[in-house]
Amino acid sequence: MMISITEENYLKAVFSATHLSEGRVGNQIIAEKLTVNPASVTEMLRKLQDKKLIEYTRTDGAKLTKEGLKAALKVIRKHRLWETFLVIHLNFKWDEVHEVAEQLEHIQSDKLLDELAAFLGNPGFDPHGDPIPDKNGKMQNMKCKILSDAAIGQKVKVVKVNDNAASFLKYLDKQGIALADKIIVKEIQDFDQSVLVELKGKKEVYLSAAAAKKIMVE
């Protein structure tokens, strides 16, 4: 069965909206994610249902079928492998990879996918700490929590960021925070939930509550 680029993007959107909540998504959320008109979403969700890639009812919204999930995970696997390639081998910064990966994830070639994964050493995580699904769609699950939930005095390791926007990633660069860094939670301010952390080299920085919610640690 042939899945178009647009269809792949819709499947990804359904996945990312449902994989945490285990529920269903409405048209609006998807329309927003894809910056597309809700009418277009209705049209496309119907088509994806005809293709048995999602289940869809007007009232409950959409969720992926087994087939649809497989397809979505394959696209995500490609996306994250390409991001990894760009950072490790082509001197891209972690805030520069997403746009290009959005294009590369739609290249169709099983051999390319397998060889790329092998070339990279079958990595488990991408440059943002997101798990890379394996050939069967399995992802390593990490028992991490948001930095805001860490106890004061705890020494934690940064393992993932929840926001891949270039602006946020550059902000972390400027603060001197990178994936795999070990940091110590010194204080959490009562009045604004901002977090004071100690980085390597004893450097201390304040992170806003919003920023601290986007940093995952273990």
Place this chain on the structure above:
Amino acid sequence: MMISITEENYLKAVFSATHLSEGRVGNQIIAEKLTVNPASVTEMLRKLQDKKLIEYTRTDGAKLTKEGLKAALKVIRKHRLWETFLVIHLNFKWDEVHEVAEQLEHIQSDKLLDELAAFLGNPGFDPHGDPIPDKNGKMQNMKCKILSDAAIGQKVKVVKVNDNAASFLKYLDKQGIALADKIIVKEIQDFDQSVLVELKGKKEVYLSAAAAKKIMVE
């Protein structure tokens, strides 16, 4: 100015049909190259003329403008760099790369293009011996000729193939002929122009006239 994937493919077709003859192409040739209806070609060539990417008249056919040539060469550069990457780093055979490169050549990212070229060491030729345009569109020109035109007794080096079809490339693999191989022309049969060549290891094989015309040597 935005150039769609389809438009890029038309520009490539115009290029490959004109760059040798220095002339112009008619609708029919392009229709054939792209396996598309001549009427569709008329439509698209008009559009490309509006965009100032080609010059086009009904009687003389189409040729690229300076702008159009630049765009076409950029796509070709990407195509050949990706083919090189696939062969050198991802274990692709030279008969497996073309299809995937047809997709990869449309990825839009100047940084990706620059970094990929640098990663490969700015190669001058692709796995089929085709020259790779540099950033400014300049290609190394090679003074080579078809194997059929080599003199008997001459020792020549295989530098390029004129047919990238998987069937032909696999045939060469089977015969034991690869790029950069040195071969000796032993005989050319009068009655069918077939060529007897000596490969390394003294092995001798007959190549049909058709095959010999698709092998470039120097």
Place this chain on the structure above:
DNA sequence: AATATAATTTAGGTTACCCAAATTATATTA
């Protein structure tokens, strides 16, 4: 010059995508 052949264009569709605005269904709230 007349005619035959080849190339191109016109005319009228199709499919896959998109959007704005109007309508209808479902929740909320008063």
Place this chain on the structure above:
DNA sequence: TAATATAATTTGGGTAACCTAAATTATATT
């Protein structure tokens, strides 16, 4: 329960890239 807000669907329309068949225009051949 009725009024109102929110969500989903329908209607109507648009674009890009293709298609076929028929008409037109160029180029060759007699």
